Amino acid sequence: MNFYQSFEDIFPEVLGNITPKLAIFLNLIEPRCGGVLIIGKKGTGKSLMLNCFKKILKISNLPFVEIPIGVTEETLIGGINIEKTIEKGSRVFEEGILDRAKEGFVLIDDINLLPDEYLSLIFEKAENFNLVATLNPEEGVLSPHFLDRFGMCAVTEDLKDPSNKQKLLKLYENNYQFEDSFLEKYESAIRKIESLKVLKEKVRVEEFIWDKISETVLKEFVFSHRAEIFLFYASLAYAAFKGEFSLKENHVDEVSHLVLLHRKREIEKQKVSEEKQKEEKKEDKEDRQDLKPSGERKEHKKENFSQKEKDRSESSEESSQIEMSFPCSSKEEIFGVGEVFKVKRMIFEKDKTIRSTTGRRTKSKTRLKGGRFLRSVIFSKDKDIDLFGTIRSAAPFQVLRGRKNKLIIYKEDFRYKEKERKISHVVSFVVDGSGSMGVQKRMEAVKGAILSLLMDCYQKRDKVSMIMFRKNQAEVVLPPTSSSDLAYKKLKDLPTGGKTPLSLGLLEAYKLIKKSHLKHPDTRIILIVLSDGKANQAIKSGEDPILEVKRICSEIGKLSYVDSVVIDCELKNNFLKMDLAKELAKWLSGKYFLLEDLKAENLVSLIDQIKTEHLESLERF
Amino acid sequence: MIFPFCAVVDQEEMKLGLILNVIDPSIGGVLIMGEKGTAKSTTVRALADLLPEIEVIKGCRFNCSPDGPFCLECLEKKEKGENLEVEKKKMEVVELPLGVTEDRVVGTIDVEYAITYGKRHFEPGLLAKANRNFLYIDEVNLLEDHIVDLLLDSAAMGINRVEREGISFFHPARFILVGSMNPEEGELRPQFLDRFGLCVQVRAITDKNLRKEVLKRKIEFDTDPEGFLKKWKNEQEDLSQRIVQAKKNLSEVKVPEEIYKTVVDLTSQLNLDGHRGDIVLLKAAKAYAAFNKKDSVEKEDLKKVVLFSLRHRLKRLPFEEPEMEVKKLYELLSIL
Numbered sequence A: 001m002n003f004y005q006s007f008e009d010i011f012p013e014v015l016g017n018i019t020p021k022l023a024i025f026l027n028l029i030e031p032r033c034g035g036v037l038i039i040g041k042k043g044t045g046k047s048l049m050l051n052c053f054k055k056i057l058k059i060s061n062l063p064f065v066e067i068p069i070g071v072t073e074e075t076l077i078g079g080i081n082i083e084k085t086i087e088k089g090s091r092v093f094e095e096g097i098l099d100r101a102k103e104g105f106v107l108i109d110d111i112n113l114l115p116d117e118y119l120s121l122i123f124e125k126a127e128n129f130n131l132v133a134t135l136n137p138e139e140g141v142l143s144p145h146f147l148d149r150f151g152m153c154a155v156t157e158d159l160k161d162p163s164n165k166q167k168l169l170k171l172y173e174n175n176y177q178f179e180d181s182f183l184e185k186y187e188s189a190i191r192k193i194e195s196l197k198v199l200k201e202k203v204r205v206e207e208f209i210w211d212k213i214s215e216t217v218l219k220e221f222v223f224s225h226r227a228e229i230f231l232f233y234a235s236l237a238y239a240a241f242k243g244e245f246s247l248k249e250n251h252v253d254e255v256s257h258l259v260l261l262h263r264k265r266e267i268e269k270q271k272v273s274e275e276k277q278k279e280e281k282k283e284d285k286e287d288r289q290d291l292k293p294s295g296e297r298k299e300h301k302k303e304n305f306s307q308k309e310k311d312r313s314e315s316s317e318e319s320s321q322i323e324m325s326f327p328c329s330s331k332e333e334i335f336g337v338g339e340v341f342k343v344k345r346m347i348f349e350k351d352k353t354i355r356s357t358t359g360r361r362t363k364s365k366t367r368l369k370g371g372r373f374l375r376s377v378i379f380s381k382d383k384d385i386d387l388f389g390t391i392r393s394a395a396p397f398q399v400l401r402g403r404k405n406k407l408i409i410y411k412e413d414f415r416y417k418e419k420e421r422k423i424s425h426v427v428s429f430v431v432d433g434s435g436s437m438g439v440q441k442r443m444e445a446v447k448g449a450i451l452s453l454l455m456d457c458y459q460k461r462d463k464v465s466m467i468m469f470r471k472n473q474a475e476v477v478l479p480p481t482s483s484s485d486l487a488y489k490k491l492k493d494l495p496t497g498g499k500t501p502l503s504l505g506l507l508e509a510y511k512l513i514k515k516s517h518l519k520h521p522d523t524r525i526i527l528i529v530l531s532d533g534k535a536n537q538a539i540k541s542g543e544d545p546i547l548e549v550k551r552i553c554s555e556i557g558k559l560s561y562v563d564s565v566v567i568d569c570e571l572k573n574n575f576l577k578m579d580l581a582k583e584l585a586k587w588l589s590g591k592y593f594l595l596e597d598l599k600a601e602n603l604v605s606l607i608d609q610i611k612t613e614h615l616e617s618l619e620r621f
Numbered sequence B: 001m002i003f004p005f006c007a008v009v010d011q012e013e014m015k016l017g018l019i020l021n022v023i024d025p026s027i028g029g030v031l032i033m034g035e036k037g038t039a040k041s042t043t044v045r046a047l048a049d050l051l052p053e054i055e056v057i058k059g060c061r062f063n064c065s066p067d068g069p070f071c072l073e074c075l076e077k078k079e080k081g082e083n084l085e086v087e088k089k090k091m092e093v094v095e096l097p098l099g100v101t102e103d104r105v106v107g108t109i110d111v112e113y114a115i116t117y118g119k120r121h122f123e124p125g126l127l128a129k130a131n132r133n134f135l136y137i138d139e140v141n142l143l144e145d146h147i148v149d150l151l152l153d154s155a156a157m158g159i160n161r162v163e164r165e166g167i168s169f170f171h172p173a174r175f176i177l178v179g180s181m182n183p184e185e186g187e188l189r190p191q192f193l194d195r196f197g198l199c200v201q202v203r204a205i206t207d208k209n210l211r212k213e214v215l216k217r218k219i220e221f222d223t224d225p226e227g228f229l230k231k232w233k234n235e236q237e238d239l240s241q242r243i244v245q246a247k248k249n250l251s252e253v254k255v256p257e258e259i260y261k262t263v264v265d266l267t268s269q270l271n272l273d274g275h276r277g278d279i280v281l282l283k284a285a286k287a288y289a290a291f292n293k294k295d296s297v298e299k300e301d302l303k304k305v306v307l308f309s310l311r312h313r314l315k316r317l318p319f320e321e322p323e324m325e326v327k328k329l330y331e332l333l334s335i336l
C-alpha cells in the first residue's frame, strides 16, 4: 500500500501537508487519539483542510458541529428557548450544539479567537467528542492547559514542491470544480478507514512498547500522562495504517512528533539554552585568562563588532557616527533585583491603604454592550432587557392574569441586565537589556521598579508581559500571564549586555499588543518602556536605527487602546547624555519619567492614574 | 464507568488529603496544585465512586441527612408531622464550570411552577446538588470574583440562603470543596486560598516505570473496564471500609494535652495569620489517627499532615520564596 497515495485519497483537494493529513487520518481510525490542533500561518491551507474533513464526516455520516467564533454560551451548552417558553408557558430547554457532536467531532476554525471561558466549557465536555481546530500562530496562542487537551498537533506549511504548486494553481483556476472525481476518492478513503478500524483491534502490543512510549515522552521533558495515552493510541492506529499486526518501535517514533510537538516544555528548553550561555561565558573567561588583560580584550571585541557591522551594510556616515557615540559593552551580566526590601515594606503599607480607600478598581459596572451578565435588575439606564428575568417576574401572576396560551407580561415585569465589564489591563514591559543598562548597576534599579509594579499587578489581577531586547534580538520573555510569580522569576534572570536593538524590541511589543487586542478587545494595554533610548542596532541592515524607532512608535501611538510610558534609564550626570528617551516618549505620545525620580510608589500611582483616566472616559461615553 | 481509586498510581499526598476530608468534612476541602494532565479530576471522581452510599431523606432535592440539618421543605414536612422516609444515594462530584452564572450556583424561581400554579417555588442550583457531595472546581484560580464570593459565603455558613425574585429560601449546603489549579496560570485570591483546609501538591511523575504503570492501567481500563474493576474490587472494598470505620471512630480519638501545645508552638513560630492553620492541622491529624485505627493523636500524625495543612498559609505574598518557609517548617518538625 502506497503511503503517500493514501493521503492523496483522503484529502484530494489539499496538496502537500502530509503531517496534518496523517493526524486527521489517525483520528478517524482511532477516535481515542484525542483530536488535532492544526497550526499554520495564513494561506497554508488550514481552513481548506478543515473543509475537506467536513466532507469526509458528511459522507461517512459521522456527527459533527462547527463552532463559530461569535458563539454564545447558550448555543454551546444549551439553555432555555425563550420563544417556546413564552408560547408554552412551561420551560422549554434546547440542547447546545456540543450535545449534537456526541461520538463525533467538534470543528473550530481559528480557535485562538474564542474566549478562554468558552474553551473551558468545550473541553469540559470533550470526553464525548474529538476536537479538530486550527490556529494561526501570528494571531495568538493557546495556554498550555488547553494545548495539553489536544491529542495531536500538526503544522501546515506552504507548498515547496513545484509540481504541487502547479496543481494548486489549476485547482484554483477551476474553482475546485472537481467534486465528482473527488467524491470517488473520498468514498474509497472512507472504506479504507473502516477496514483499518477492524485491523486496529488485532494489533498486538508487547511489553517493550510500554517502555518505549514512556521513554519517548520523558525524553522531551513532558510530564502530562495524556501524552503517553495519546501516543499509545496514535501508534496503534498508525500500525494498523501501515497494515501491520504488531506495534513496533518505529511506529511510536514516526507519530511521536504529532503527540509531543505542543507539549514540549519551554522551561526545559530554556534551561538548556542557559547552560549554553554559561558555557559561552566560561569560554569568555578562559580566553580572557589565556590571551590578554580583560580591558584590552573588550576593546578588541568592540572593534570586531563594528567591523562586522560595516561589512554587512553600507552604513551611512550618520549611522556609524551614532554607533560610535554609544558606549556598548559586550560584557554580559545578570543583575540582582534592586531595592527589594524597600519595596516589600512599602507593599505592606500600601495594602492597607488600598483596602480602606478604594479597593480593586479595575472593574466597573458599565452601560456598554458586552461584558458578563451579572444579574437581573428592575431599574437600568440602558434598555438591555433580560428576557428570562422578565419571564421569571411575570410567571407567578399568570394564573391571576388569566393566561390562556401566551404569557401576559405587564410593564412592571420588565427586568434588565446588569453586566459587569472587567476593564482588565495588560501591563507590558519592554526592557532594554543592552550593555549600557549595566553601567552603574542601572539594571538593578530597573528591576526594582518593575518588581514594585508586579506587586501592584498581582493585587489588581492585571496581566503582565515582558519583552527584553539586547544584542541583535528581541524576545518575548513572558507572554501575557496573570501569574506575577512567574513574571518575577523571569525578571530575576534577565541578563544585560550587548547592543541596543530598540526598534526590534518595540516591533515585538507592537506584535504582542495586536495579538492580545485581537483576542481580548476589551483589554487596555499599558506599555512601559524602560530604556535609555540609545538605539544602535537596526532591524534592516543599513537603516537608521533611530528612524526605525520613530516609525514603529508612531504606529503604536495610533492604537487607541494603548497607553505608553517611557522610563528614561540614561545616566544624567554623564557628559554623553543625549536625552533620546524623551524623544521616544514624544513619538509614542506617552508619559515620560526619569528612573531616578521614580520611587516605586510613584510608578504604581502613575499606573493607577492612567487607569482612572481611562475609566472616566468610559463613564463619559 | 469510573476508574478505581486504588488504581491511581502514586500521588499519595492528594489521595490522603481527599480521604481525610471524607473522614472529617469540617477540615474544609482540598486545593490541588499541580500541572495539567496529572489525573486530578479523575482521582476525585474515583474517590466519590469508592465511597458507600449515604442516607438521605427520600425525595428531598437537597440531599438532607436524616440527622439534619434540614432544608425548608423537610422542615415544613416535619412540622406537619409527616414521616420522613430515608433512602440511599451514591455520592457525586458536582462540577462548577468557569463562567457559571449566579442563578446556576444558588438557584432561582421555578418558572414553570410559577406560571401553572401562580406560586413561587424554588428551583435548586449547583449548591443544592453539592450538599453532602464533592464540589469540584477545575482551574479555581480563574473563577470569577462574584462567584467566589457566593461560594465563600455558603461554605462558611454551611447554608445557602436565597432571597431573590420574591423567593425566600434556605437549604443546607455542606460540601467537600475541591479546587485544582496550576499556579503558573495565575494566583488565587488570598482569602479564598485560606478557605481551603488542605493544599496538596501533585507532582509530575518522572520515574519511567511508574509512568509506564499509569499508562498500562489506563489502557487496560479503556479496553476492558469490567475486567479491570473486578481486578481491583477487593482493594477498593477494603479502603472503603477503612474510611467508613475511621469516620465512625473519629469522635473517639483523644487529643493529649501535649499535642495541643505542639500545634500552637509550631504555628506561632511560623507567624501564620489567624487560627485556621492551627484548627485544620489538629483536625487533619485527628482524622489521620482515626484512619490508622489509633485512639489518640500522636506527634507522628501531626508530622504526616503538617505540610499540606500549612503549605498555603506559609506564603503571605507572591515573590517570596516559599522554600525558605517550608525549610523552616521542616526544621521545626525535626526537633518535635
Ligand SMILES: [Zn+2]
Pocket: B057, B060, B061, B062, B063, B064, B070, B071, B072, B073, B074, B075
Ligand atoms: Zn431536605
